[in-house]
Amino acid sequence: MKEISQFSKIPYWQILERITKSLGNLIILLFGITTFMFFALRMAGDPITVLAGENASVELIAEINKQYGFDQPLIVQYQFYILNILRLDFGVSLSTGQPALTYVLSQVPATLLLAFLGMSVTLAISVPVGAWLGMKPDALSRRLASGIVFFMQGLPGFVTALLLIQVFVVQLMWFPSLGYSQVKAWILPSISLASFLAPKLVRMISANVSEAMREEYIRTARSIGASEWSLLWREAVPNAMLGAVALIGTQFAFLFAGAVIIEVLFLWPGIGLLLFRSAQTLDFPVLQAIAFVIAILVFIVNSLINATFSFLDPRLQRNTS
Amino acid sequence: MTDKNVTHKSCYKWRSHFGVSIELVIGTILFSLVIILIIYRTKFQTYDPYIGNLMDRFEPMGKNGHLLGTDNLGRDLWSRLLEGMRWSISAATMATMTAFLTGSLVGLIAAQNNGWIRTALNQVVDMALAFPHLIIAIIVVAVIGRGFWPLTLTLGLVSWPIFARVVYAESLSLFERDYVIASRTFGASRWSILIGHIVPGLRPTLSVMLAFHFADMLVAESALSFLGLGAPLGVPTWGNLLQQSRDYLFIAPWLMVVPAAGIIYAVFTVNLIGDGIAAQARRHGRRIDV
Numbered sequence: 345m346k347e348i349s350q351f352s353k354i355p356y357w358q359i360l361e362r363i364t365k366s367l368g369n370l371i372i373l374l375f376g377i378t379t380f381m382f383f384a385l386r387m388a389g390d391p392i393t394v395l396a397g398e399n400a401s402v403e404l405i406a407e408i409n410k411q412y413g414f415d416q417p418l419i420v421q422y423q424f425y426i427l428n429i430l431r432l433d434f435g436v437s438l439s440t441g442q443p444a445l446t447y448v449l450s451q452v453p454a455t456l457l458l459a460f461l462g463m464s465v466t467l468a469i470s471v472p473v474g475a476w477l478g479m480k481p482d483a484l485s486r487r488l489a490s491g492i493v494f495f496m497q498g499l500p501g502f503v504t505a506l507l508l509i510q511v512f513v514v515q516l517m518w519f520p521s522l523g524y525s526q527v528k529a530w531i532l533p534s535i536s537l538a539s540f541l542a543p544k545l546v547r548m549i550s551a552n553v554s555e556a557m558r559e560e561y562i563r564t565a566r567s568i569g570a571s572e573w574s575l576l577w578r579e580a581v582p583n584a585m586l587g588a589v590a591l592i593g594t595q596f597a598f599l600f601a602g603a604v605i606i607e608v609l610f611l612w613p614g615i616g617l618l619l620f621r622s623a624q625t626l627d628f629p630v631l632q633a634i635a636f637v638i639a640i641l642v643f644i645v646n647s648l649i650n651a652t653f654s655f656l657d658p659r660l661q662r663n664t665s
Numbered sequence: 666m667t668d669k670n671v672t673h674k675s676c677y678k679w680r681s682h683f684g685v686s687i688e689l690v691i692g693t694i695l696f697s698l699v700i701i702l703i704i705y706r707t708k709f710q711t712y713d714p715y716i717g718n719l720m721d722r723f724e725p726m727g728k729n730g731h732l733l734g735t736d737n738l739g740r741d742l743w744s745r746l747l748e749g750m751r752w753s754i755s756a757a758t759m760a761t762m763t764a765f766l767t768g769s770l771v772g773l774i775a776a777q778n779n780g781w782i783r784t785a786l787n788q789v790v791d792m793a794l795a796f797p798h799l800i801i802a803i804i805v806v807a808v809i810g811r812g813f814w815p816l817t818l819t820l821g822l823v824s825w826p827i828f829a830r831v832v833y834a835e836s837l838s839l840f841e842r843d844y845v846i847a848s849r850t851f852g853a854s855r856w857s858i859l860i861g862h863i864v865p866g867l868r869p870t871l872s873v874m875l876a877f878h879f880a881d882m883l884v885a886e887s888a889l890s891f892l893g894l895g896a897p898l899g900v901p902t903w904g905n906l907l908q909q910s911r912d913y914l915f916i917a918p919w920l921m922v923v924p925a926a927g928i929i930y931a932v933f934t935v936n937l938i939g940d941g942i943a944a945q946a947r948r949h950g951r952r953i954d955v
Contacts, residue, residue: 373792380801384808494940498933500884502891503925506907510921514914601797605888619800620892623807631804639796646795 366650370643377639381632382425386418434636435629439622444629448615448637454524455614456641458607459599461530462537463592469538470545470588475581477546478553479572490550493543501540502605508532509609524612533610540602541595548591552584586653593649600638686948689941696934703751712741714748714901723917734919736909742923745901750927752902756817757883763821764882765875768828769867773859775829776836787833793826799885806894816895820885824878831874832867839866869946876939880932887928903928 416424428434434444477486477493512518512532520529556562557580565575600616607616615634622630702709711730717740724735732743775786801823809815839845845862853861889895890904898905903924910920 369791369795372788373795376789376792377796381804384805494936495933498880498936499929500888500932502888503907503928506921506925510914510918514918598797598799601799604800604803605892608892619803623803623892623894626807631807635800635804638800642795642797 366643366647370640373639373643374636377635378426378429378632379422381635382422385628385632429636434633437622437630438627439625439630444633445637447630448618448633451613451615451618452637452641454612455600455603455607455616457524457530458533458537458603458612458614459596461534462541462599462603465534465538466541466545470542470549471581471585473542474546474549474584474588475553475576477550478580478584479557479576481550481554490547493546496539497543497547499539499543501536501602502609504539505532505536505606505609508536524610529610533606533612536609537599537602537606541599544595545588545591549581549584549588552587553580556580556583589649589653593646593653596642596645596649600642686941686944688937688944692934692937692939692941696931696938699750699754699931699934702747703754706747706751710741710744710747712744714740714744715899716740723913725917726919733923734917736917736920737913742906742920745906746903746923746927749901749903749906749924750931752813752896752900753883753886753904753928754931756813756820756886756896756902757879759813759817760820760824760882760886761875761879763818764825764878765828765871767822768825768830769832769871771825772829772832773836773863775833776840776863777855777859786829790826790829790833793823794830798823798826799888802885802889803892803894806889811895811897813896816886816889820882820889824882824885827878828871828874831870835867835870836863839863842866869942869949873939873943873946876935876942880935880939883928883931883935887924 432445436442437444437447440447473489473493477490480486481490509532513520519532520526524530524533553576557575562575562579565579566572570578603614604616604619606612607614608620611617615638618630619634621627622634711732717735717738719739721729721731721735721739722737724731724739726732726734728734731741733746734742736742736745771786771790775783775790802819805819805823806816809819839862842862845858848858848862886895887902887904887907890902891908893908896902896905906924907921910917910924913920
């Protein structure tokens with residue numbers, strides 16, 4: 345009850361201020377990314393060759409010149425480019441001919457599904473394991489287990505994925521390795537994605553839980569006669585999750601980066617696979633649209649997590665007011 | 666009882682003087698093995714890493730003096746692993762140094778200035794941190810092409826913001842310390858405070874970060890090479906070895922397991938070193954959050 349009343353106490357202008365501030369940050373980020381991509385394209389040498397291919401016809405070159413204005417000075421080109429992006433026009437994919445932005449957006453659901461699956465597996469593993477480890481961190485079995493977790497933390501995600509493919513697809517033939525049409529094929533990608541998020545989360549949760557178990561409110565609750573089980577799950581773990589949510593927020597940007605390699609390995613038709621293919625063929629309109637879309641995705645996820653965070657931890661709201 | 670206490674205390678003293686945490690010792694020993702193998706690799710290589718014998722294709726481990734087997738062209742995997750180790754480790758080192766120098770410089774400049782420079786730099790760092798840097802690296806390397814310097818400089822120049830953020834936060838708190846304020850009241854110049862107080866104060870945090878960042882860069886390098894966007898094709902870096910192994914998963918699983926084990930070994934030892942340094946700093950009463 346108390347939390348809810350505190351939450352409603354935030355004046356509306358403060359919420360407005362937060363929203364405008366984060367939207368301003370998003371606009372600066374998008375501006376930075378697009379500017380960077382503009383100059384990266386110019387750095388590659390002759391942009392017409394990049395866009396049209398080695399042996400382009402004269403008409404195609406003329407059309408590209410008209411569309412992007414490559415015969416103009418750099419400042420005018422830049423203005424052209426920014427104006428096009430403001431109209432959400434990234435040009436046409438060089439390999440498929442579709443508009444780049446719609447092409448990229450059509451791949452977003454698969455990536456989001458993979459991120460969601462990976463996150464669910466991560467949470468399903470790391471919360472119980474972290475709580476178990478944090479309850480009595482000095483016991484022999486848990487020391488052994490935390491050693492294993494430390495080792496797992498060093499495993500690069502794509503190496504784990506390769507080893508999983510080797511064992512479960514090649515040797516045991518339990519799973520199909522490619523595509524995402526059947527639910528059975530979802531298992532390995534989400535496990536490999538979780539394998540490089542979970543160890544860090546487990547270590548953090550166990551450290552937080554073991555710290556919380558020494559707090560005075562736990563001692564009080566124990567002296568009143570609460571069982572160890574309810575101490576752990578009702579007092580210690582919810583507090584430990586606060587730090588974990590912050591970590592999840594910072595990890596989400598890396599989830600997208602890690603998803604690139606997982607998607608390539610498992611031929612998962614998401615943004616990562618598209619990024620890989622367009623990087624190979626230098627499909628520049630698509631690359632620009634991908635950078636744009638990923639920036640927005642990361643921003644949305646981060647602001648959702650920040651909102652959850654300030655909802656979970658009433659102390660944060662008090663600090664800002 | 667008292668004797669026991671005394672021995673315990675002297676033990677503790679010994680450890681705090683010379684002593685290093687156990688992780689650091691193990692990590693350093695295991696990692697120096699990598700360095701030794703790189704320096705004297707020609708002595709350890711049993712075959713030429715680039716020339717194979719087509720009669721010996723896909724030989725399993727230990728046959729015909731091929732320590733770890735051979736690949737699809739009959740080249741010795743052990744020799745290739747050592748050859749690629751040099752490339753991968755030096756690429757990760759250069760990328761880490763680039764990120765470290767750029768990031769610390771930006772962080773120190775931001776901490777020194779109070780005005781718009783700090784705001785602007787912080788804004789840039791925020792922006793860069795919000796975007797997954799591996800994706801930028803993929804795009805940039807795809808545009809400018811493969812090779813040692815393109816790859817290392819790109820990896821370094823996309824991953825520096827994390828150094829800038831930590832150096833900025835740490836040196837801001839160091840500037841508020843009593844000894845820094847005291848030396849400022851005695852008239853110490855800005856540069857002598859920076860060199861004499863701030864930089865030494867940053868050392869423990871930076872060494873931990875360097876270790877972890879090195880591990881990150883090693884993984885990023887092999888990931889990019891694995892995607893075909895990193896090392897030049899002929900060089901047997903660990904990522905390239907993994908990439909080539911994908912076609913022979915069924916016939917020759919060792920082609921994949923061996924470079925994977927190499928990456929895991931290197932990353933694990935470097936993580937041990939980083940954890941050891943952090944544990945040691947914690948023993949001296951400093952918390953390190955990286």
